[in-house]
Amino acid sequence: MIRANTCEFTESEITIFEYDGEAASENEICSRFRKELSSIKNAKGVLVLASGLTFNISRFMENATQGFEHIPFFGTQANLNTSDSDSLKPYILSSKVISVGVILAVFSGENLYFHTKSVFGWKPIGMPLTVETGEPSGIGDTLVTKIAGNPATEIYRQYLNVRPDRYFISNVCEFPLALERNGMIMARVPCGFTENGELNAMGNIKNGERVRFTYGKTDTILRESWEASAGMAQFFPEAMFLYVCANRAIFMKERAHEEIDYFGKIVPGTVYCHGFSELYRYQGQGGVFNSTLIAVGIREGEAHLSSPRISRIPDGLFSNPVRLPSKTERSEELASSIIGQHSMFEAPIGVSIPIADRLVTFLEAV
Numbered sequence: 001m002i003r004a005n006t007c008e009f010t011e012s013e014i015t016i017f018e019y020d021g022e023a024a025s026e027n028e029i030c031s032r033f034r035k036e037l038s039s040i041k042n043a044k045g046v047l048v049l050a051s052g053l054t055f056n057i058s059r060f061m062e063n064a065t066q067g068f069e070h071i072p073f074f075g076t077q078a079n080l081n082t083s084d085s086d087s088l089k090p091y092i093l094s095s096k097v098i099s100v101g102v103i104l105a106v107f108s109g110e111n112l113y114f115h116t117k118s119v120f121g122w123k124p125i126g127m128p129l130t131v132e133t134g135e136p137s138g139i140g141d142t143l144v145t146k147i148a149g150n151p152a153t154e155i156y157r158q159y160l161n162v163r164p165d166r167y168f169i170s171n172v173c174e175f176p177l178a179l180e181r182n183g184m185i186m187a188r189v190p191c192g193f194t195e196n197g198e199l200n201a202m203g204n205i206k207n208g209e210r211v212r213f214t215y216g217k218t219d220t221i222l223r224e225s226w227e228a229s230a231g232m233a234q235f236f237p238e239a240m241f242l243y244v245c246a247n248r249a250i251f252m253k254e255r256a257h258e259e260i261d262y263f264g265k266i267v268p269g270t271v272y273c274h275g276f277s278e279l280y281r282y283q284g285q286g287g288v289f290n291s292t293l294i295a296v297g298i299r300e301g302e303a304h305l306s307s308p309r310i311s312r313i314p315d316g317l318f319s320n321p322v323r324l325p326s327k328t329e330r331s332e333e334l335a336s337s338i339i340g341q342h343s344m345f346e347a348p349i350g351v352s353i354p355i356a357d358r359l360v361t362f363l364e365a366v
Helices: 026-038 057-064 154-160 168-172 218-235 246-255 257-264 308-312 327-331 333-340 355-365
Strands: 013-020 043-051 073-077 101-108 112-119 123-134 142-147 177-181 184-188 190-193 199-201 210-215 239-244 271-273 277-282 285-289 293-300
Touching: 013 026, 026 057, 026 101, 043 057, 043 112, 057 073, 057 277, 057 285, 073 239, 101 112, 112 218, 112 277, 154 168, 168 190, 184 285, 218 246, 218 257, 218 293, 239 246, 239 257, 239 277, 246 257, 277 293
Parallel strands: 043 073, 239 271
Antiparallel strands: 013 101, 043 101, 073 277, 112 293, 123 142, 123 210, 142 199, 177 184, 177 210, 190 199, 239 293, 277 285
16 A cells, blocks of 8 residues: 655745665765755755665765754655565655665755654663674674674673574564764664674664663653653644654554654644654754654744644643653662563563563663
């Protein structure tokens, strides 16, 4: 099924650029796009749609945004078509189908305004662990060779009692690793591993950077999404895009729709999608994210309290849907998650490990 979404503007423009990563290198694509972007008057936002496991989107996001820090770059990376076992290729579509490359849409206009926000919600815990990296090959932007001096996959055996097998990704995705870069927390979930104990990561991790495990609780994650939606409501957007990691749906299960609903009540036509990773860079922060929600609001003209679009926001929408925990409760969140969360996979060790077992191992390790 193909679903099309349209966005109409009164006076603003959208200029589309498409680049085939099999016909040009990332550096060539970046250089060409930067030249094009510099010629567009009143550029206010850039939608980035990337595809291809060998296209280094982290490097592209860092290089393409240099000198344009005042413009938010946002979007997603096409996911794998797992139903096509012969190719396992992702695709993006503009005037042609691109399996490796990037499509960029530049939004421009004198009276065009953007409001953007990234939402994670998991909380760091434990000691920072130093990462060693190698030259990436195959899947992902980063090949993690060692964490804390040991083979990278070993850290998951130590902290979660998870070994690299066919269920490895399912067993570790609820505990993203996180690094702090330029004042922003950026999550990383492995997208593969090698027989040598190395990890493939979508989103770069620089050699020598330190990561920490994170834990999540549905109420806490939803509270941060609500706070982001409250800020978005004050912007009074006319259109909204959400780029939501599928890992959030895996973790929050039947409650995953709630955070999308928070934004959808502001703009009923809110568009959201899931991808292989979330893309967001603004004011020198960000790049490629995992387990994150990126919210993008767009408006033409100044917001006025008398504007008819205010009526879209129901009275009482932003009475906090979750009670703010006390300091004591926050310190007990991880322990309470043992009985408050359940894995979508329940099987003996060696297959898929219930989240309660992983949490017990985690508590004992930290």
